Amino acid sequence: MTTAPRTSQAMVIWIVGLAVYFVAVFHRSSLAVAGLLAAERFEITASQLSTFVVLQLLIYALMQVPVGLMVDRFGPRRVLLTGTLVLTCAQLSFAFADNYAWALSSRFFVGVGDAMTFVCVLRLVNSWFPARRIPLMTQLTGVLGQLGAVAAAVPMTWALSSLGWTRAYLATAAIGAVLLVATLIVVRDSPQARTTAGPLLGLAGIKDSLWASWEHPGTRLGFWMHFSTQFSATVLGLLWGYPFFVQGQGLGSASAGLLLTIMVLSIMGFGPAFAWLITRWPWHRSTLVLLVIAAIAGMWALVLSWPGTAPFWLLVLLVVVCGMGGPASMVGFDLGRTSNPVVRVSTATGIINQGGFFASLTTVALIGLLLDWRTPDGVTGYPAEAFTWAMSAQFLLWGLGALQIWRYRRKGRNRLLRDDPDLWSRQSGRPVPGT
Structure with a gap:
């Protein structure tokens, strides 16, 4: 061929x-x-x-x-x-x-x-x-x-x-x-075969494959990247965005729908840009993700602390920046791919893909609980003050995720130095220590 x-x-x-x-x-x-x-x-x-x-x-x-x-x-x-x-x-x-x-x-x-x-x-x-x-x-x-x-x-x-x-x-x-x-x-499945098959794994083999994937700090780094970046846009698009914009910020239904559409367009626009960045500078993949987390958290802090309702232009900036989280979460899969052999890459991908969805489920539940807590009995709808409390729950997950990314990127870089010093040197642009 x-x-x-x-x-x-x-x-x-x-x-x-x-x-x-x-x-x-x-x-x-x-x-x-x-x-x-x-x-x-x-x-x-x-x-x-x-x-x-x-x-x-x-x-x-x-x-x-x-x-x-x-x-x-x-x-x-x-x-x-x-x-x-x-x-x-x-x-x-x-x-x-x-x-x-x-x-x-x-x-x-x-x-x-x-x-x-x-x-x-x-x-x-x-x-x-x-x-x-x-x-x-x-x-x-x-x-x-x-x-x-x-x-x-x-x-x-x-x-x-x-x-x-x-x-x-x-x-x-x-x-x-x-x-x-x-x-x-x-x-x-591949250029060589219509269907491929890996080794037959018993319970012990499955346990070993899972442990080998999870044990590698690159897989854990990818998991926490996915955990920290995806959930804000997912929560807005899946359930709480429309109520937040309409009841929390006083917008009409058309404006709320427009903001959610802009967020989708933002996700589309940043995807190719992030792909180019991580291909060009693979050593700085975690730095890119940390910057995205900081940007999303910063925009939410600005919107939630704004006196009264936030102006429409600021909400546009919010959804654009939140849209960056979707492509940033995909960087986690690139870490999984480069950290695991091909026979384990799908297992690692599955582990990483759990991160963002568990974070989304947690955030959806926390927002619902906080809204109910801060909404007085007999009040129809949710007041703006309740949304301020509820949406602030996201900062807990960003803090946890950023801390874990910082930990595992250090461990991942040390693991790469141990396993492949030449690749470590090429990606970091520094000589191998001791040479």
């Missing part, structure tokens, strides 16, 4: 994998515009409705390590096919669900299928693209895949109003069926 056909084949395989991830995010987010209809259809309360989101995120996070182990064992193609099949069947089930228990179980399996996509696509990127292009392709995968959340808004709103609940969700399941066939035909 010549270089040109292999490059074009790599792009086709990546596009199909990206489409699966895009649709997984679409499925994950499709309930966002159907909340009121779901509450009416299943006759549930607001807290029961929020359980859909919490359950999906929790299952997604808990599945990351098992999925990473499966990808290392069975190859990304098989796991991606399985995830696509589970997602499609789950959406098909959700289309016909007519009670809360049935709907909740369907969303449980949406979370399972969703969890089996992203790690697979990153493994395909690592197998099909040269090392110098992997950071860019990783950023593009994360950025373009997340557009599924944007795509879920307008099309699903139209479909639900025009086609009704069942036919709208049947249409989304049909998209998954088409991608299942495309994945089966197009995707190959």
Whole structure:
């Protein structure tokens, strides 16, 4: 196979994998515009409705390590096919669900299928693209895949109003069926084989693989990078952004929607820029992430301390800076890739991918608890003062994450010096000590 056909084949395989991830995010987010209809259809309360989101995120996070182990064992193609099949069947089930228990179980399996996509696509990127292009392709995968959340808004709103609940969700399941066939035909694990398989691991082998991945300070550094950078934008986009802008800052619904759209555009814009930076200066990947954390925390401090409601231009700056957190979280995967051998890279990716989602779940819960605590009985909606308290909970996670990043970047650099002094010297620009 010549270089040109292999490059074009790599792009086709990546596009199909990206489409699966895009649709997984679409499925994950499709309930966002159907909340009121779901509450009416299943006759549930607001807290029961929020359980859909919490359950999906929790299952997604808990599945990351098992999925990473499966990808290392069975190859990304098989796991991606399985995830696509589970997602499609789950959406098909959700289309016909007519009670809360049935709907909740369907969303449980949406979370399972969703969890089996992203790690697979990153493994395909690592197998099909040269090392110098992997950071860019990783950023593009994360950025373009997340557009599924944007795509879920307008099309699903139209479909639900025009086609009704069942036919709208049947249409989304049909998209998954088409991608299942495309994945089966197009995707190959590597240029050398359609499907690959790692060594058979018993319980002892799984334990050793997990420990070897987690033991490496590069994996832990990647975990805390993902933990510290992703959650603020995720919390805004997934649940609390709209209430904060409308009730906490007194904006109209159109302005709140515009701010959330700007945040998505910010995520898209910073992705390629960060990929170029970490490719050019890999030694300073953790420095870039620490600067992003400082910028996000600084903008939140300014907005929350502003007398009265913050001006619109400051809220625009807030969402733009928060959008930097998405691409910054992807830097963690680059640490995992360069810190682990290829047979463990998906396991390490799964471990790292848990960080941001656990942080998001924690933040969502803390904000909800603090809002309830600071809202007087009998008051409709949440007062601005309650949002100031609630959104300040984020500083606890940034503080913890920044401290851990500082610790593990030192350990990671010392480990690199021990394992590969020449690479340490090239990346740091300093001579190896003692030479």
